[in-house]
Amino acid sequence: MDYYVQITPHILEGFKTSLFVYSLTLLSAMPIGLLIALVVVQVPILKRPVSVFTWIIRGTPLLLQLYITMYGIPLLFPMRMNRLFAGTITFIVNYTAYYVEIFRSGLQIIPLGQWQAGYVLGFNTYQKLRYIIFPQVIRNTLLPLINEAITLVKDTSLLAAIAIAEMLRNAREIVARDLRVDALIVVGVVYLMFSLFVVLIGKALEGKLLKVRS
Amino acid sequence: MSLQVNNVSFAYSDKDVIRQLSFNVTDNELCGIVGLSGGGKTTLLKLLSGLYKPKKGQITYDGIATYQSNKRNDQLFKQIGVVFQDFQLFDHMKVLENVALPYRLKYKVNKETANKQASEILSSLGCEDVVNQYPYECSGGQKQRIAIARALILQPSILLIDEPTSALDKENTLILIKVLQDLNKQGLTIITITHDLLFANQLCERIIEVSQGQIIKDMLREDYFLDN
Numbered sequence: 001m002d003y004y005v006q007i008t009p010h011i012l013e014g015f016k017t018s019l020f021v022y023s024l025t026l027l028s029a030m031p032i033g034l035l036i037a038l039v040v041v042q043v044p045i046l047k048r049p050v051s052v053f054t055w056i057i058r059g060t061p062l063l064l065q066l067y068i069t070m071y072g073i074p075l076l077f078p079m080r081m082n083r084l085f086a087g088t089i090t091f092i093v094n095y096t097a098y099y100v101e102i103f104r105s106g107l108q109i110i111p112l113g114q115w116q117a118g119y120v121l122g123f124n125t126y127q128k129l130r131y132i133i134f135p136q137v138i139r140n141t142l143l144p145l146i147n148e149a150i151t152l153v154k155d156t157s158l159l160a161a162i163a164i165a166e167m168l169r170n171a172r173e174i175v176a177r178d179l180r181v182d183a184l185i186v187v188g189v190v191y192l193m194f195s196l197f198v199v200l201i202g203k204a205l206e207g208k209l210l211k212v213r214s
Numbered sequence: 215m216s217l218q219v220n221n222v223s224f225a226y227s228d229k230d231v232i233r234q235l236s237f238n239v240t241d242n243e244l245c246g247i248v249g250l251s252g253g254g255k256t257t258l259l260k261l262l263s264g265l266y267k268p269k270k271g272q273i274t275y276d277g278i279a280t281y282q283s284n285k286r287n288d289q290l291f292k293q294i295g296v297v298f299q300d301f302q303l304f305d306h307m308k309v310l311e312n313v314a315l316p317y318r319l320k321y322k323v324n325k326e327t328a329n330k331q332a333s334e335i336l337s338s339l340g341c342e343d344v345v346n347q348y349p350y351e352c353s354g355g356q357k358q359r360i361a362i363a364r365a366l367i368l369q370p371s372i373l374l375i376d377e378p379t380s381a382l383d384k385e386n387t388l389i390l391i392k393v394l395q396d397l398n399k400q401g402l403t404i405i406t407i408t409h410d411l412l413f414a415n416q417l418c419e420r421i422i423e424v425s426q427g428q429i430i431k432d433m434l435r436e437d438y439f440l441d442n
Contacts, residue, residue: 117302120263121316122292122368131315135306 007174007183014170015190017084018156021166025091025152030145032092033099034137038129040100041107050100057097063158066090070162087159091152098148106141107133139209146202153195167191215276215293215371215403216241217262222271224254224261224427231257233427234271239405244398246418247407254427255407256299259376262405263296275372292320295365299377301357303349309336309360310345317367335363339393355386359393372403379410391417415439 040050057065069090074081110133118128138145160169167187174183217239224232231254239245249255260266261273264280264287273280278290303312310332318328336345339359344352349360358378365373375394379387387410394417398404408414414421414435421438423431431438 111302113298113300113302114304116260116265117298117304119265120291120294120296121364122288122320123316127319131319132304139306 003180003182004186007178008186010170010174011167011183011186011190014165014167015194017164017166018159018194021084021088021091021159022152022156024088025095026149028092029095029099033096034103036096036100037103037107040104054097054101057094058101062090062094062155063161065094066158066162083162083164087162087164091155095148095152099145102141102144102148103137106137109140110136142202142205142209146198146205149198149202150195153191153198157191217372217403217405218272218274218277219262220272220274222261222268222273224257224266224269226257231427232261232268235424235427235429236271237422237429237432239403242398242401242403243420244394244404244418245406245420245422246414247405247422247424248409248411248414249424251409253425255409255424256376257427258424259296259374259407263294263374264291292368293371295368295370295373297358297361297365297373297375297378299380301349301361301381303357303360303364305348305350307348308345309341309347309349309352312349312360313364313367316364320368332363332367335367336360339363340389353386354381355383355389358382358386358390362393366397370402372405373397375404375406377408377410378406379408379413387413411442 036050040046066087070081070083070086073079073086114132114136115128118132123131156166157168159166160172163169167190171183171187175181219235219237222232222235223230235258247255247258257266261268262280267281267284267286275290275294278287280287280290303309304315307315310329313336314325314328314332317323317331318325321328323331333342333345336342336359339362341356341359341363344356344360349357352360358381362373362375378390378394382390391413394404394406406414406417418435420434421431422429423438431441433441
């Protein structure tokens with residue numbers, strides 16, 4: 001037990017980094033994804049370039065993207081790349097691609113008549129989005145959004161690959177130092193608790209938002 | 215409010231849907247536009263409601279054009295109420311909010327004032343029992359009247375209704391006819407688009423028949439049904 005008490009603070013120190021990247025990714029990628037999806041739906045000419053972007057990002061591993069940002073870009077443009085910055089930006093870009101597709105599908109299933117109803121009722125663009133479109137998009141996409149949020153919890157472990165001192169990397173250091181696997185068990189439990197927390201938030205949102213048929 | 219349609223044409227891509235259509239509707243008239251499906255009736259409603267811009271010709275209300283140099287005249291459309299064939303109520307809002315929200319946004323009043331106004335108008339249309347329900351919990355007839363309430367709360371001078379009986383049974387159709395006749399007696403100009411000749415016969419004073427985007431008959435009701 002003493003051993004667990006001894007190793008846990010170092011692991012939780014890494015959890016702070018994981019949580020930082022997680023929060024920043026969700027808070028940035030979600031609104032950016034929604035904005036891009038909205039622009040694409042309104043401006044069809046942008047559909048192709050955005051499709052190419054999401055195809056490349058979703059079609060290549062996140063780990064590869066982390067390597068390219070961390071090690072590839074400084075080779076092309078000589079610069080000193082901050083690891084945490086590189087990791088966070090890569091996560092935001094990667095998840096933005098997924099959110100664009102989720103929101104785009106959520107927007108496309110809203111009948112044209114709903115937009116037209118807002119139009120004939122004299123709503124301006126902001127009012128149409130605020131009162132008619134966004135509430136329906138959120139309902140239409142809530143389940144995939146929650147899934148992505150759970151996947152992101154686990155994906156943060158990939159930050160270890162570019163030597164960011166997140167939770168898994170700190171645990172691996174402890175395992176290498178002490179030749180005991182206990183640290184990995186602690187990490188597993190923390191990931192599970194974190195996922196459970198996200199799942200519970202998701203369930204609460206589902207209960208609140210999906211009780212109304214969209 | 216009067217309507218003037220002058221030589222209006224409209225096409226989807228290369229397919230002409232409305233061809234050089236002209237007619238006038240005078241203030242406080244109750245006019246039915248009838249015709250078979252695919253004849254251009256719904257497209258005509260979308261032109262009249264400003265959702266589409268005429269490719270040629272001009273639509274004016276009280277002499278004011280719906281589009282001026284490619285720009286929709288939003289001020290003008292504040293006086294025009296539209297009820298869609300499939301109602302297009304907002305299923306994520308309760309019935310009361312569906313009706314109150316447009317009023318709240320247009321007149322910039324608080325929620326209580328808007329809700330009071332919406333309650334009154336819903337009650338006048340016999341929908342007082344469903345104010346706290348969601349639209350998907352209502353019957354076709356109730357949805358129709360909620361959609362009319364949502365249009366009327368903005369105090370339009372003209373009401374455009376697309377296929378109002380498509381989701382209604384006989385009993386609800388009779389209720390709707392009474393509602394529309396009452397509104398017309400209060401001074402509202404009403405243009406209804408329908409393929410239901412029985413409904414048109416019971417409601418409208420004048421019938422315009424459209425086929426393949428052109429007017430083939432424009433008569434008073436009695437003359438139209440004698441002619442048929």
